[in-house]
Amino acid sequence: MQTDDEKTAFLEATSASLAAGTFLKITLGKYRGDGEMCKCVATRVAIKDLPHVRFVTSRGRQDLTLNKRSTEAVAHLAALIGTDYLSATLFTTVEDMSLVYSKKKIGQLTRGRPTLNEAPPIEHNRQKAYLVDTHAPYLAELGVTQAGGVVKPSMYAKFRQICRFVEILDQLLAASSLKEAPSPRIVDVGAGKGYLTFALHEHLSKRLHKAPVTRGIDANAGLATACAAIATKTRMTGLTFEATLADAQAPSAFDVLIALHACDTATDDAIALGIKGDAAIIVVAPCCQHEVAPQLETRHGPLAGMLKFGLMKQRHADLVTDAVRALLLEAAGYEVRIIEFISDEHTSKNLMIAAVRSDTVDRKSAAAQLEHLTTFAGLKQQKLRALLGGSDKQ
Ligand SMILES: C[S@@+](CC[C@H](N)C(=O)[O-])C[C@H]1O[C@@H](n2cnc3c(N)ncnc32)[C@H](O)[C@@H]1O
Numbered sequence: 001m002q003t004d005d006e007k008t009a010f011l012e013a014t015s016a017s018l019a020a021g022t023f024l025k026i027t028l029g030k031y032r033g034d035g036e037m038c039k040c041v042a043t044r045v046a047i048k049d050l051p052h053v054r055f056v057t058s059r060g061r062q063d064l065t066l067n068k069r070s071t072e073a074v075a076h077l078a079a080l081i082g083t084d085y086l087s088a089t090l091f092t093t094v095e096d097m098s099l100v101y102s103k104k105k106i107g108q109l110t111r112g113r114p115t116l117n118e119a120p121p122i123e124h125n126r127q128k129a130y131l132v133d134t135h136a137p138y139l140a141e142l143g144v145t146q147a148g149g150v151v152k153p154s155m156y157a158k159f160r161q162i163c164r165f166v167e168i169l170d171q172l173l174a175a176s177s178l179k180e181a182p183s184p185r186i187v188d189v190g191a192g193k194g195y196l197t198f199a200l201h202e203h204l205s206k207r208l209h210k211a212p213v214t215r216g217i218d219a220n221a222g223l224a225t226a227c228a229a230i231a232t233k234t235r236m237t238g239l240t241f242e243a244t245l246a247d248a249q250a251p252s253a254f255d256v257l258i259a260l261h262a263c264d265t266a267t268d269d270a271i272a273l274g275i276k277g278d279a280a281i282i283v284v285a286p287c288c289q290h291e292v293a294p295q296l297e298t299r300h301g302p303l304a305g306m307l308k309f310g311l312m313k314q315r316h317a318d319l320v321t322d323a324v325r326a327l328l329l330e331a332a333g334y335e336v337r338i339i340e341f342i343s344d345e346h347t348s349k350n351l352m353i354a355a356v357r358s359d360t361v362d363r364k365s366a367a368a369q370l371e372h373l374t375t376f377a378g379l380k381q382q383k384l385r386a387l388l389g390g391s392d393k394q
Contacts, residue, residue, distance in 0.1 A: 027040070052073070096113070131163060141233060185253075200258070201214040257279040275388065330361055335360070
């Protein structure tokens with residue numbers, strides 16, 4: 001590849017990451033321009049609700065700040081890279097990319113795993129992410145935003161959660177067989193007030209230009225009715241809500257299963273529904289894991305000194321429960337990632353199991369690990385395992 005090709009690839013990756021909301025920052029180094037040595041860092045900011053890139057150039061003790069809209073930002077970078085600065089590193093949530101020029105100004109591009117995985121909060125606080133439009137009518141109806149598309153201060157944490165969720169789903173969709181699907185079918189188990197259901201449906205239709213068919217289901221009839229009324233009022237075609245239980249669902253094929261903070265074993269009902277429905281993506285954030293703790297052997301064995309403390313026993317039970325779920329998903333042919341959904345300063349229920357169907361998973365090894373884990377933990381019964389037809393130990 002020639003030098004210009006390397007630079008073009010770097011700038012294209014920058015543009016793409018800004019558009020997809022995966023951009024974290026760019027650092028520029030090896031300064032060869034006029035004047036004193038300096039370095040430059042570019043990050044995302046929102047100014048008057050519009051996405052911008054902020055360039056901060058540090059020279060000695062002085063910082064010079066320049067804000068540019070995204071397209072201008074890429075042109076600005078094009079002017080700096082390979083001339084004033086001979087090294088540039090792009091950090092995104094999916095990969096890092098470095099472009100370094102030799103003395104003869106030959107550029108070399110390298111890619112690597114992401115070293116940063118969560119964007120710092122965007123400054124100017126009014127629009128926290130590019131993937132969620134704060135002017136969307138459903139956000140006002142749900143009480144997240146007020147006039148002018150401004151997030152209510154009391155709803156910042158919820159809005160951050162919505163943004164993070166959409167960002168994660170956006171990345172999973174892009175990496176899955178659903179990337180090109182014109183009309184993905186989504187089921188959200190325990191949709192609650194519908195914040196995440198509405199946000200995902202809107203993202204698929206408005207951002208990704210698909211025609212999603214989304215069903216939110218919840219045991220609470222009042223919530224399902226209220227969400228259905230908002231979907232009608234905001235004319236979100238293809239989005240419906242029903243009052244029903246997760247385990248009352250007839251088997252049917254669909255593409256994406258989500259269950260976020262669905263209580264206790266409703267998460268198991270949801271995962272089973274997803275696996276049996278042959279979903280390409282299954283995303284759950286478990287909570288209130290009550291099934292496993294009473295089964296743990298606390299009086300004997302190497303963990304007795306830890307499990308005699310109630311809080312530690314519950315946390316251990318939560319981890320065992322979710323590891324069993326993750327291994328059952330792997331054994332069913334899903335590639336599983338365990339990620340932090342939202343910062344644990346907001347809730348300790350922040351572990352997310354993100355599973356994407358794949359042909360390359362070592363299902364046998366997952367099944368063997370599952371066997372070891374359940375034996376070690378002394379687990380006799382686990383709902384997902386039973387639902388999938390696995391033997392519960394006697
Ligand atoms: C903590 S809320 C989570 C709401 C939403 N998913 C979110 O993360 O914002 C849990 C919801 O799950 C619902 N739920 C609990 N068990 C359920 C079950 N077995 N079937 C369907 N919904 C259930 C509850 O009614 C409640 O609305």
